[in-house]
Amino acid sequence: MNRLPLATSLGIIARGTANWVASRPVVVSFEVTDSCTCWCRHCDHGGPRDRSKDLKPADYRRYMEALRPAVVQVSGGEPLLRPDIVEVVRSIKGGRRVPYVILVSNWSEMTEKQYLALRAAGINQFSVSLDFPDRRHDDFRQLDGLYDHLEALIPRLARLGHDDIVLNTCITRRNVDQVNRIANKAREWGVNISFSAYSPRRIGDRRYFLNTPEQLDTLRRELEGLKRRMDGTRWIVNSRTTLDATRQYFENGGMAHCKAGLRFLVVTSDGALQPCSMKFDRYALEDRARMAREFTPANTCDECYVSIRSYLDKPFLQLLRENVGAFLGLRS
Secondary structure: OOOOOHHHHHHHHHHHHHHHHOOOOOEEEEEOOOOOOOOOOOOOOOOOOOOOOOOOOOHHHHHHHHHOOOEEEEEOOOHHHOOOHHHHHHHHHOOOOOOEEEEEEOOOOOOHHHHHHHHHHOOOEEEEEOOOOOOHHHHHHOOOOHHHHHHHHHHHHHOOOOOOEEEEEEEOOOOHHHHHHHHHHHHHHOOEEEEEEOOOOOOOOHHHOOOOHHHHHHHHHHHHHHHHHOOOOOOEOOOHHHHHHHHHHHHHOOOOOOOEOOOEEEEOOOOOEEOEOOEOOOEOHHHHHHHHHHHHHHOOOOOOOOHHHHHHOOOHHHHHHHHHHHHOOOOO
């Protein structure tokens, strides 16, 4: 990943530190639409949905001014289905260095023109879903031609030199033996890669969860292979501690002590606050502090280790140490 300018790095560190101390969310995920172009086998967002209640681009400024996150995810559904997605990003970014903004997308609707427009609007990182290093990806996402589209587009955009594209692979029992092959594909395409863990809570189906000794042995081998390939440039975006925690999540059958609603939260497409995308307790923006007081201490859910949680689920000094040297314009 390309390092950020020093001034931007300092702004993110300052904002994140202030929010951590003040018990405010460090990361906010805006689900800007529930509609999607795919019907992914491991996801509860699939196909077209009612978009009449989606927030308007200008609405996002009110949320940004109230929540002031250090990092924002723009997700869905499929955010590129919004014809006004560039305006949404501009409203979230507000012309400022902070927050760091990540677009989470399947890229079925991405073009070079759209990529450049979103970069200009303020996207710092493009997170692109990839479940297999070949056309099995189409079957898992249930969208024919998606893999071929990615294979044609991603290397071409990578050659522009911005170093801001990150493949994201959700590890399931279907693709656990493909982890390093998918990393090979990231290398081949000239982009970065990050791994996250399947959550059975999302669709209520444990068939994609790793739950046999053979599957867990495969996971250990694949993750150790990834760690041997980490060469200091961080094209594998996960830290070693995050990969270790992902392994422990599968081995233990869950991960307790989630800080959803406190360290991170979700803003739904119609403007409600939720602790996470799989906990549907809804709060008004004005009740954010009450959510942190009431929901987070009583939360016993251990059924996910999604990307947001995996990066924040550690002491603050460790979080800072792992990211300052790797992503920000400072040395750790």
